[in-house]
Amino acid sequence: MSLLSMHDGILYGPVNSRRYGRSLGINLMPVANKLCSFNCVYCHYGLTARCTLDAGKYDSELPGYEDVVSAVESAFKSDVQFDQITFSGNGEPTLHPNFPEIVDAVVDLRNRHRPNVKVALLSNSTGLVREDVQECLGRIDRPIMKLDAGTAKGFRAVNRPARDVSFEEISYLLSTVGDIFLQTVLVDGHPSNVKPDDLEAYYEQLAQIRPTEVHLYSIDRPVPDSHITLVPPDKLRQIAAEAQSQTGVIVRVFHAL
Numbered sequence: 001m002s003l004l005s006m007h008d009g010i011l012y013g014p015v016n017s018r019r020y021g022r023s024l025g026i027n028l029m030p031v032a033n034k035l036c037s038f039n040c041v042y043c044h045y046g047l048t049a050r051c052t053l054d055a056g057k058y059d060s061e062l063p064g065y066e067d068v069v070s071a072v073e074s075a076f077k078s079d080v081q082f083d084q085i086t087f088s089g090n091g092e093p094t095l096h097p098n099f100p101e102i103v104d105a106v107v108d109l110r111n112r113h114r115p116n117v118k119v120a121l122l123s124n125s126t127g128l129v130r131e132d133v134q135e136c137l138g139r140i141d142r143p144i145m146k147l148d149a150g151t152a153k154g155f156r157a158v159n160r161p162a163r164d165v166s167f168e169e170i171s172y173l174l175s176t177v178g179d180i181f182l183q184t185v186l187v188d189g190h191p192s193n194v195k196p197d198d199l200e201a202y203y204e205q206l207a208q209i210r211p212t213e214v215h216l217y218s219i220d221r222p223v224p225d226s227h228i229t230l231v232p233p234d235k236l237r238q239i240a241a242e243a244q245s246q247t248g249v250i251v252r253v254f255h256a257l
């Protein structure tokens, strides 16, 4: 088995999701190489040497605003059926310099062509350092933001962020934006984010951030770092129950990332 291959255009799918039905993906990152502000130990796309918060230097590889709008408009006008349109793809979507403008255009197209389709974002949360990204989250129906650790040490071990990303800043910003879903990937082995101290610190973060819901996952596919292992479903369920009883936040388990 190999790692997932990169998406080779602006749109991909629709893919079936148990939670969201048929989801059409929007890839705002380059087609050939992952561009992300993290290098998560479990990333299905493998490691990238292009781990940065500043996508500006890769501008020529990113799809332009007009191209994205035109592709999405064609999809809305086509007879392809989907329930959700999701910003995701080959890295971190909010790194795109025009992310807020693109969100506005996609929401406008959705309103005009298919008002029942939901607009979603899968993000690693680092884009929150931009005020225009923070502001546009309110216009996205399902902003799904990543938080895998309760401490800066655990964050560095699991997410391996770009040098200028601060755990404390991201954690604080997550607690200020409101109405978000948090997505957490739990892994064991080296590194692990399921040791008792890690989980206690993580629950404290949930209590501060108070998301609408937390979605817990583990890995189910090949990953670039062979020292990590999956967290079995019964342990995920036990962690979810503990997190929910300690924080009052709804915590749900999904078995496939």
Ligand code: SF4
Binding pocket: 036, 037, 038, 039, 040, 042, 043, 044, 045, 090, 091, 092, 124
């Ligand atoms: S945030 Fe997503 S794309 Fe980026 S390294 Fe982590 S899993 Fe991969």
